[in-house]
Amino acid sequence: MQALVVKGPGDGAVETIAVPQPGPGSIIVRVLDVLLYKATPDFFYGAQTDAGMTLPYPLVFGGAAIGRVAAIGSDSTAFSPGQLVLIEPHLRARDDPNIAVVWGGYDGFDQRTKQFVKNNWRDGSWAEYVRAPLENTWALSEDKLIGKLGLQTQHLLHLGYLPVLYAGLRRIDVQAGETILICPATGIFSNGAIAIARAIGLNVIAGGRNTESLEALKARFPGIQTVQLKGEPEDDSAIQSLGPIDAFVDVGPAAATGTSYLSSCILSVRKGGRVCLMGGRGDTVLPIPYLFMMFNNITVRGSLMYDAEHVRGVIQLAESGILKLGAESGLGILATYSLRDYANALERAKSCSEGNIVVVKP
16 A cells, blocks of 8 residues: 655655554554644654654654545454544553553653554554554444535544544533633634534634734634734733623644733633633743632633543534534635645645645545
8 A cells, every 4th residue: 555654754755565454452444534734744844853742753644534444353343344434643542541642743752652652553544544543433424424414525634633622612611602712713723613612502702913814714603703912901801892701712822922812811701710721832830810810710721632522522513514514614625635745735734724724635
């Protein structure tokens, strides 16, 4: 089979290798579509190596994918050949929840986790076939998603990252009808958070610096409110003028470290409100007053990745049609490439924004 074999940071080539075979706890999937977003080139080129985010070279690159079951292991009871499936990238050890990585992104920060990935799951989805863990493989209703809703398989790749956002919202126990503030609001994860929030019945306020991007956001998600955050003291009153905020979700990237919007957004949350931190900021101290948090009973929670129940919940939302996928719903496809054109796909992924992803078809 053809696969993108990576022998070091940025050192990749499409090669012919053996088709993997199933074993206990695994399944072989014929890969149809693989997911790229803005961070994917960083994983490929080893941009996060200094932070300890390495990969066990040589390997087959890749994580989240859509495909069809090609072969099953001896202990599989729920899958059958030809079945449409999602492969999600939150790779976990069965007997230790502390061992967990993003498949195709990094192999952990300690020796036990690195050995777990190296010895079992070093080869990812950028290939015609992949051996995936049963726990990371999810059956999809082709009749509902493709037949009834008219989606293409590549649209289903959004299911590969949306559980991250769904988990964050569930972990702060937001309820239908509540108002949630999401900032910054123009990237793939923030757009995903908006899509999930709307699907579970929340009123959404999206904050960001660029007014044109915010107007485009309102066009993609009709009915949401937006607020421009200028990094100035009046940001607090601008947010609060939109009414009581029940919860705030931060999805700021590392580049947002030290910026003032975080303080403005947290200070806008109502008494008894909740804050969820699931971005990549590098702040070592939260810019919020101790007494404000105490007197207002504010809950602050971090959220990394997701659990099985969150993947199941997102799939159910999508299959019901409540969570809408595709360009007209704000979650689109920027471009599609063949496996041999992987270099151009990685380059294009650097410009992913506003809910769009890039797709490679092995």
